[in-house]
Amino acid sequence: MSQSGPLVKIRNIHIEGRADEIWLEIVRNVDLDLDRGEVLGLIGESGAGKSTLGLAAMGFARDGCRIASGTVEFDGIDLIAADAVTRRSLLGKRIAYVAQSAAASFNPAHKLINQHTEAPVEHGVMNRTKSQADAIELYRRLRLPNPEEIGFRYPHQVSGGQLQRAMTAMAMSCRPDLIIFDEPTTALDVTTQIEVLAAIRDIVEQFNTAAIYITHDLAVVAQMADRIKVLLRGDQVEESDTRSMLSDPQEDYTKSLWAVRSFRREQKPLASPQDIPVVSVKRVAAAYGETRVLNEVSFDIHVGRTVAVVGESGSGKSTAARCITGLLPPVEGTIEFDGVALPPDYRQRSTEQLRQAQMIYQMADTALNPRKRIGEIIGRPVEFYLGMKGAERKERVEQLLEQIELDPAQFMDRLPSELSGGQKQRIGIARALAAEPKFIICDEVTSALDQLVAEGILQLLANLQDSLDLAYMFITHDLATVKSIADEVVVMKNGEVVETGPKDVMFTPPHHPYTDLLLSSVPEMDPDWLTGLLQRRGVDNIGDAAVDKMESR
């Protein structure tokens, strides 16, 4: 084993992916160096080639991809020239991988600990008994609850944040020299994310492991990486150590990435108490079968205002939206529209009542019929709700497309598959606008989009609100989005409203302890943020542990 030179040395690498019959370049002429014990952050938007490059550092290309040219050296071994057996002898043993979704990357058919011991046993690093004992020790170090027995569960019996830590433990099983972390916290809630981040950083330091940390979240990478490399559509944009990258980005693209979070819309004056709210949710309770999922939920949404409903997955945000739209009739309480109670079930509501409340969905991909053309998708509600036909309808669709800043001539006859993610979401907005509603529910509309695209969508929604006096219910788990667009905030947890108030108040302490926990768990751009937070709160006061503590109080 040579101790000199970098651990990983990638030179002039080109990676291609097959689209239909032709090979397209996904990564173009990128160099990468990584020293022992160093953490390199790879950032970029989706499609930037981060994951592809991360996998290439393991000498691996997904099916349908190939490393077209360039070299990848790991500790002096050329991984591309090496045969499959040599490569396999390094993977898992000296180079390990932590995937984005631990829930999907653990085999559902085997217990966690059996998957953990597989690599050490197969590579002949440890025998099974020893590796099991080691797994338990690693679980303990990663602060998993019940380290003695958690490994003997199946993946579906363990929560997402715990699985992600168990996967980090699995990557550590052979004490590798290098771990590739591929968006390990993207699928997690903020309060869970923070404990996973702390655990990963801690264990990487303890064993002095080198790591490539892939993410699209700048604040996260700021906590984890010593150096940051920025990619844009397969090209390398710039690279420097974390602090100078944050304080002094050189390239325009990097600067624009940094600037996104500065978008902020001023809070509008509060509606006066005598104004009748557009939508008023009054002591609503809902259940799926026998299971209660909402309890005593009340909040108002006024004309031209945005109410952000925040909370983690399972807190009941989307269920509240389903109650308002009548998809899930509440078991108790009422929904009032302009002061008039709506029938609980959408089937009993009039077309006029249905027209007034529209919805925009998280996954524009699945919310648009893939076989209908854009003109048809937007034209349908125009005809259904407003009875416009023929030329009149076409003219209205064109107007709507202009409103969402897409050229009608170009987009009318396209299929959803011919649009980018941001454009699809704009079509989703146009479809909601087509009904000329007073109120729109936006269910995580930006969480599947890249930051720059998401910002465009937020701006568009803000402009539309100003010109059409729309009321928004904005469901999100992302507090940065709340900060930029909300007038009022409703914090939900376990199906109940924990706290409500105007945005400016909600972002100034003091808070309900849960709101406080949520707010303080959102990573900030400061590289010392995580360290500082851990010093202030202690490792036992973050994530699930803190939530549990709060509940037992």
Next chain:
Amino acid sequence: MKAIGLIILHRLGLGLVTLFVVSVLIFASVNMLPGDFAQAILGQSATPEAVQAIREDLGLNKHPVTRYLDWLGGVLQGDFGVSFAQANFSAFAGADASKGGIGSVAAQLEPRFKNTLFLAFVSAAIAVPLSLILGILAALYRNSVFDRFINVATLSSISSPEFFLAYILILFLGVLNPLLPTLSSIFPDMSFGERLLKTMLPALTLTLVVTAHMMRMTRAAIINLLASPYIEMARLKGINPTRVIVTHALPNALAPIINVIALNLAYLVTGVVVVEVVFVYPGIGQLFVDSVKIRDIPVVQACCLIFAAAYILLNLTADIFSILSNPRLRHPK
């Protein structure tokens, strides 16, 4: 585990209901067949009185619903009735045919059914492991020459008529290289080894017929999973390809494979008439065809019911096994 017990009970109940419905269908359709036993056995020159006498004797003149209930009541007690053809004989021989004697349907079916089960068992013991192994190998070396060869070979064997396959096997294994007996006449007092040897050619023919489905489903179910993140994870852990497929893909691909296996096993019980005829194997399929020819209604009904029960039971077992292959159900939160 309680949930699984309930699911299994539920499925069992459904199976029984299905069997009941099938019994009605069988009875109704057999009764709708043109012509009747009395006419068939007495021939063209029968006097109406003679036909009437036989009909009365066998209870054919009773109302169909009464006859159905009588039959169902008997079946539930394990009495499938009296074979018309044998009843005639035994009446001459003076034996009491109605109480499980030589003329009862049960007595006629039992040895035949055992033979059929034996043949099915031998064929399954060869075909199931063979197709699983071939399927795994085809998935492992997918798109290689080996994969193509296996696909072409199994598909051609399934596309050829069974009797053709049977004669080809007879030609190569019985005539050109006399390794195996070409006649599969089996007697109750044969030793197991001798039986096995005699059954080998029909079993091999059936293996060729059923392997393709099972092998291709195994291959497809495994390949379907190869793009999943946990397979990529296993590869990135440096696990060798065989282990990736056998321990990571196969356990998750079991449900569809089990279902196809069950369908093919059911075919081995119910669809082997041609093979039995070619090898003169005394199984239930031959008995069935003979009974239809002479309109021996009780035997036909009993055979149909056995075939239906075999299908239902095997599919039920497949359902239960595929439920059990899901760890989420075996180990609830």
